[in-house]
Amino acid sequence: MLTINNFSKTYKGGKKAVDTISLKVEAGDIFGFIGHNGAGKSTTIKAVVGVLDYEEGEILIDGHSMRTEPLICKQQLAYIPDNPDLYEHLTGIQYLTFIADVFGVAANIRQERIKQYADAFELTASLGDLISSYSHGMKQKLAIISAVVHEPKLLVLDEPFVGLDPKAAVVLKQLMHELCGKGSAIFFSTHVLDVAEKLCNKVAMINHGKLAFAGTMETMLAEKAGGSLEDVFMDILSQEV
Numbered sequence: 001m002l003t004i005n006n007f008s009k010t011y012k013g014g015k016k017a018v019d020t021i022s023l024k025v026e027a028g029d030i031f032g033f034i035g036h037n038g039a040g041k042s043t044t045i046k047a048v049v050g051v052l053d054y055e056e057g058e059i060l061i062d063g064h065s066m067r068t069e070p071l072i073c074k075q076q077l078a079y080i081p082d083n084p085d086l087y088e089h090l091t092g093i094q095y096l097t098f099i100a101d102v103f104g105v106a107a108n109i110r111q112e113r114i115k116q117y118a119d120a121f122e123l124t125a126s127l128g129d130l131i132s133s134y135s136h137g138m139k140q141k142l143a144i145i146s147a148v149v150h151e152p153k154l155l156v157l158d159e160p161f162v163g164l165d166p167k168a169a170v171v172l173k174q175l176m177h178e179l180c181g182k183g184s185a186i187f188f189s190t191h192v193l194d195v196a197e198k199l200c201n202k203v204a205m206i207n208h209g210k211l212a213f214a215g216t217m218e219t220m221l222a223e224k225a226g227g228s229l230e231d232v233f234m235d236i237l238s239q240e241v
């Protein structure tokens with residue numbers, strides 16, 4: 001579903017934020033992307049979803065190149081940034097309707113999905129209110145609902161658990177499992193290693209722009225007998241790059 005081949009990104013001014021990384025996210029995967037502050041996670045994610053240009057390497061969504069076929073790629077994915085910037089002058093329901101229109105979701109299907117997810121996130125009563133009146137967490141919940149309303153083949157999230165209350169975090173985890181059960185793939189960055197360890201079947205660790213590991217969670221944990229994801233993370237961080 002997502003293939004990253006030898007992707008590198010150098011920002012203007014010469015800063016090489018990501019250095020020749022490759023990984024594969026397949027249908028049904030919940031793939032966690034882990035790394036220290038400034039490791040290159042958001043840079044990679046922004047290139048994957050087509051909001052950041054890149055010159056080196058290739059990013060394929062379901063076999064299509066994000067560089068040369070961005071529209072086909074973007075039709076298949078949903079992206080939730082770490083700080084969702086929504087249209088504040090719309091109400092919650094107007095925003096969800098707008099996104100459902102963009103992705104051509106049939107009226108009966110969108111109604112069903114909006115009801116299901118808004119109820120689960122306890123946002124139904126606020127859908128008629130302006131987004132400008134929402135709290136940070138409510139905006140995040142709305143962004144999540146807007147992402148799943150069109151059931152994307154690939155859902156990409158940057159730090160999705162930051163700012164969510166514990167119940168919303170549980171709902172999000174259930175939703176991620178549900179989406180993957182239907183054959184979608186999820187690629188998300190997180191600093192919450194306990195959540196990643198329990199939730200993800202695959203994981204990649206990036207250290208100063210370079211990939212330190214990419215593969216199954218099982219393999220990663222087996223590399224450090226009896227260790228947790230936190231132990232592996234600390235071990236990788238202590239290694240020279």
Ligand SMILES: Nc1ncnc2c1ncn2[C@@H]1O[C@H](COP(=O)(O)OP(=O)(O)OP(=O)(O)O)[C@@H](O)[C@H]1O
Pocket residue numbers: 011012015016017035036037038039040041042043044
């Ligand atoms: N627009 C930019 N221009 C120049 N350098 C940038 C830009 N955006 C990010 N960087 C640099 O690229 C490196 C990787 O940043 P990135 O935001 O990808 O890290 P991250 O892993 O997402 O970090 P965090 O966990 O803190 O969000 C950092 O050194 C950062 O300073």
